[in-house]
Amino acid sequence: MKKIGLVGGIGPASTVEYYFGLVDKTLKENENQIYPEIVIDSVNMLKHDDALKAHDYGKLCEYLLASFSNLKAAGAEIAAITANTEHIVWDTIIDKLPLPAVSIVDAVLAEIKRMNYKRVLIFGTEYTLRSGLYESALLENGIKAIIPSDSDISKLSKLIYPNLENGIVIPGDKQEMLALANKYIVNEKTDALMLGCTELPY
Numbered sequence: 001m002k003k004i005g006l007v008g009g010i011g012p013a014s015t016v017e018y019y020f021g022l023v024d025k026t027l028k029e030n031e032n033q034i035y036p037e038i039v040i041d042s043v044n045m046l047k048h049d050d051a052l053k054a055h056d057y058g059k060l061c062e063y064l065l066a067s068f069s070n071l072k073a074a075g076a077e078i079a080a081i082t083a084n085t086e087h088i089v090w091d092t093i094i095d096k097l098p099l100p101a102v103s104i105v106d107a108v109l110a111e112i113k114r115m116n117y118k119r120v121l122i123f124g125t126e127y128t129l130r131s132g133l134y135e136s137a138l139l140e141n142g143i144k145a146i147i148p149s150d151s152d153i154s155k156l157s158k159l160i161y162p163n164l165e166n167g168i169v170i171p172g173d174k175q176e177m178l179a180l181a182n183k184y185i186v187n188e189k190t191d192a193l194m195l196g197c198t199e200l201p202y
Contacts, residue, residue: 001026001034005076005099007067009042010083013167014198018082039074041067045165048086052127061089065096072098080104084196085127108194109137117192121146121184123177124196126157134196146188152180164199 004022008015019038026036043063051060064086071079080102081087087105094101112120122134122145130153135145148156159173177200181193195201 001036002077003037003039003075005068005071005074005079006038006040007043007064007071007079007081007083007086008040010045010048010081010086011165011167011199012042012045013165013202015040015042015082016167017198017201018080037075039071039076041070041074043067052085052088057089057092060086061093064089064093068093068097068099068101078102083198084133085125085131088127088131088133105133105137108134108196109141112138112143112192112194113141115192117143119144119146119188119190120192120194121181121188121190122194122196123148123156123181123200125160126153128196129153129156134194146184146190148180148184155180160197160199164202167199167202169202 006015006018008018019040022036022038026034048060048063051057051063064081068079076099078100079097081104084104087103090103090105094103120134120138120143122129124134128134129147135147138145147153156177159177163170163173184190185193
């Protein structure tokens with residue numbers, strides 16, 4: 001089994017979910033006989049946020065490539081980023097990565113196609129939703145992406161950060177997010193909701 005590398009810390013809570021998820025899946029698939037070898041490079045999320053706010057995608061690429069290099073140096077043989085938003089620059093860095101890597105966009109798209117969904121509501125961070133990250137990938141495969149309005153994108157962003165990003169679930173915020181999702185599911189007749197932020201499943 002290959003040693004797995006994770007670009008983590010974006011955010012910290014979801015990185016823990018990735019770790020436990022990989023351990024659990026490996027144990028189940030190997031009759032509790034194998035624990036996966038995992039290397040995590042936990043980055044400073046605030047540096048990434050500053051680069052995103054400034055639209056300095058060159059700097060974001062620099063941070064990600066450095067993290068992938070750290071994983072490679074630590075023995076990782078395949079890697080992934082524990083976040084959606086950083087995939088905004090995936091096409092820019094993919095050919096520069098020092099080791100094979102899995103794209104969360106490709107993985108999500110494959111599952112949507114497997115389930116034969118045709119109208120998908122996308123929730124995520126403001127950066128993800130305004131970037132067109134998922135719309136283009138879905139459109140190329142004949143799938144309609146439903147994106148919240150500008151005001152609802154801003155509302156979602158406030159519900160995600162800083163509490164949910166750090167694993168803090170506020171019951172009132174959760175109810176507000178569910179109400180927002182139900183509004184679009186009913187009005188847009190969507191057949192799936194994509195949680196395009198790794199903390200949203202909380």
